[in-house]
Amino acid sequence: MDAIALWQRYQDWLYYHEGLGLYLDVSRVRFDEAFYESMKPKFDKAFKDVEALEGGAIANPDENRMVGHYWLRDPEIAPTPEIKQEIIGTLEQIEAFVKKVHSGEIKPPGAPKFTDLLSIGIGGSALGPQFVSQALAGNSPPLKIHFIDNTDPDGIDRVLNELKDRLGSTLTLVISKSGGTPEPYNGMREAKHAYETQGLDFSKHAIATTGVGSKLDQQAKSEGWIETFPMADWVGGRTSELSAVGLLPAALQGIDIRAMLEGAKVMDAATRKPDMKTNPSALLALSWYYVGNGKGEKDMVVLPYKDSLQVLSRYLQQLVMESLGKEKDLDGNIVNQGIAVYGNKGSTDQHAYVQQLRDGVPNFFVTFIEVLQDRLGPSPEVEPNVTAGDYLSGFLQGTRQALYENQRDSITITIPEVTPRSVGALIALYERAVSFYGFLVNINAYHQPGVEAGKKAAAAVLNLQQQLLNVLKAESGGLSLEALVDKAGANDEIEKAYKILRHLAANDRGIVIEGNLGEPASLTVSYKA
Numbered sequence: 255m256d257a258i259a260l261w262q263r264y265q266d267w268l269y270y271h272e273g274l275g276l277y278l279d280v281s282r283v284r285f286d287e288a289f290y291e292s293m294k295p296k297f298d299k300a301f302k303d304v305e306a307l308e309g310g311a312i313a314n315p316d317e318n319r320m321v322g323h324y325w326l327r328d329p330e331i332a333p334t335p336e337i338k339q340e341i342i343g344t345l346e347q348i349e350a351f352v353k354k355v356h357s358g359e360i361k362p363p364g365a366p367k368f369t370d371l372l373s374i375g376i377g378g379s380a381l382g383p384q385f386v387s388q389a390l391a392g393n394s395p396p397l398k399i400h401f402i403d404n405t406d407p408d409g410i411d412r413v414l415n416e417l418k419d420r421l422g423s424t425l426t427l428v429i430s431k432s433g434g435t436p437e438p439y440n441g442m443r444e445a446k447h448a449y450e451t452q453g454l455d456f457s458k459h460a461i462a463t464t465g466v467g468s469k470l471d472q473q474a475k476s477e478g479w480i481e482t483f484p485m486a487d488w489v490g491g492r493t494s495e496l497s498a499v500g501l502l503p504a505a506l507q508g509i510d511i512r513a514m515l516e517g518a519k520v521m522d523a524a525t526r527k528p529d530m531k532t533n534p535s536a537l538l539a540l541s542w543y544y545v546g547n548g549k550g551e552k553d554m555v556v557l558p559y560k561d562s563l564q565v566l567s568r569y570l571q572q573l574v575m576e577s578l579g580k581e582k583d584l585d586g587n588i589v590n591q592g593i594a595v596y597g598n599k600g601s602t603d604q605h606a607y608v609q610q611l612r613d614g615v616p617n618f619f620v621t622f623i624e625v626l627q628d629r630l631g632p633s634p635e636v637e638p639n640v641t642a643g644d645y646l647s648g649f650l651q652g653t654r655q656a657l658y659e660n661q662r663d664s665i666t667i668t669i670p671e672v673t674p675r676s677v678g679a680l681i682a683l684y685e686r687a688v689s690f691y692g693f694l695v696n697i698n699a700y701h702q703p704g705v706e707a708g709k710k711a712a713a714a715v716l717n718l719q720q721q722l723l724n725v726l727k728a729e730s731g732g733l734s735l736e737a738l739v740d741k742a743g744a745n746d747e748i749e750k751a752y753k754i755l756r757h758l759a760a761n762d763r764g765i766v767i768e769g770n771l772g773e774p775a776s777l778t779v780s781y782k783a
């Protein structure tokens with residue numbers, strides 16, 4: 255297609271939302287009119303399915319749950335008065351609490367105010383808060399946020415070391431919908447230990463966001479933590495940024511959460527429209543379907559040309575991959591659906607992997623995120639008439655063109671600036687695109703059975719560790735690996751046992767391994783207290 259024809263295609267397919275100042279350009283996705291027409295019946299159904307979801311249908315059949323993240327920004331559309339009240343009440347609770355923290359009315363025992371916020375959570379209970387914090391917290395938030403989002407002891411040390419001189423004025427927020435996920439539980443135990451080591455009362459520094467009645471909720475209440483915030487079962491982890499999960503840490507950092515909600519609400523109104531061409535989430539889902547043949551054959555590379563949006567790609571990675579990556583469709587057929595998502599930021603990635611995108615395996619499509627405003631205030635010129643931001647803008651356009659010339663498709667989303675409103679709108683835009691796509695390919699986008707399988711297998715590893723330690727502690731001498739697993743009644747688990755022991759030995763946990771480390775079968779293992 256020549257430049258004039260492309261310009262025409264750009265104009266024909268351009269979506270613009272006046273209220274949000276948001277543009278969506280799918281002109282560099284090479285579908286034609288026939289494909290667009292062929293998708294209409296599928297979209298007619300998807301529009302109805304999402305409408306039913308918003309109306310309170312059990313859109314997550316496996317878990318027998320409603321899927322209600324759309325109600326969070328517009329409680330008026332909640333399916334029952336109780337749910338509406340729950341949403342309004344939680345928002346009011348957050349705002350009242352945050353006001354008291356900022357004013358010092360709620361304060362730590364030994365300091366006039368909380369200065370730092372330690373957020374402990376994983377997956378949807380971390381990525382949204384991390385994305386929003388990086389995008390919107392700015393340089394001098396009322397509370398500076400830190401994250402523990404893993405059970406890596408060294409990673410935990412890094413965070414706690416950074417906080418050690420301010421732990422007395424640090425508010426710790428434990429976020430876990432289920433309240434039973436091991437990683438945040440371990441993070442909480444380690445944080446508690448750090449407070450206690452400094453003679454501080456953890457409960458006077460702790461708050462939680464969790465499902466009512468969860469293990470975490472019970473612990474918080476029985477230990478007298480400062481406050482708990484509810485997370486409803488009709489909000490999934492990966493769509494929880496606009497629930498208490500994301501709103502509470504955002505508000506504590508001084509971010510305008512009402513504006514975030516408003517941006518999402520405005521986007522929801524735009525994406526509710528049952529018309530493919532003028533509905534930006536439908537245009538996204540249509541493009542994903544086209545490039546990947548409805549089977550996720552191409553990966554989604556997300557490239558925000560803005561440092562503050564760097565976590566967007568990781569946030570979308572969970573939203574898209576945990577939602578769409580499914581073995582079975584809703585009729586029980588094996589479909590192995592999904593779309594792989596990765597990315598970091600432009601133009602940085604142009605000096606990392608864009609070489610392969612341009613010339614290598616054509617197994618992807620790019621989503622460029624463009625922000626029109628370079629920075630607050632004027633920019634110095636780095637060359638006559640050229641600023642650093644002009645370069646950034648030029649690199650985006652250049653990469654888009656270079657990819658297109660080599661038959662690599664791309665989508666471009668343009669926002670005027672990174673604000674609470676535009677961030678809320680982006681979240682809503684993608685949430686509904688995922689809803690549409692899930693229905694287009696007929697999968698349950700709201701459960702995550704694959705993650706559960708991994709969690710169960712990990713629990714079995716820890717049980718085996720316990721068994722091995724019990725056997726070794728009762729032995730006076732050493733045992734070969736074979737004899738050890740035999741005694742532990744775990745003959746089939748010899749490789750796992752070997753790896754458990756190697757890990758324990760590397761961490762001074764009383765396990766001694768002797769023999770040729772390159773030949774696991776030759777090893778003798780013993781326990782020395």
Ligand SMILES: O=P(O)(O)OC[C@H]1O[C@](O)(CO)[C@@H](O)[C@@H]1O
Pocket residue numbers: 376377378379429430431432433434435438490491492576702705
């Ligand atoms: O908030 P929770 O219950 O601790 O779960 C954390 C994450 O774990 C998952 O359940 C599985 O990875 C995610 O969906 C969720 O965001």
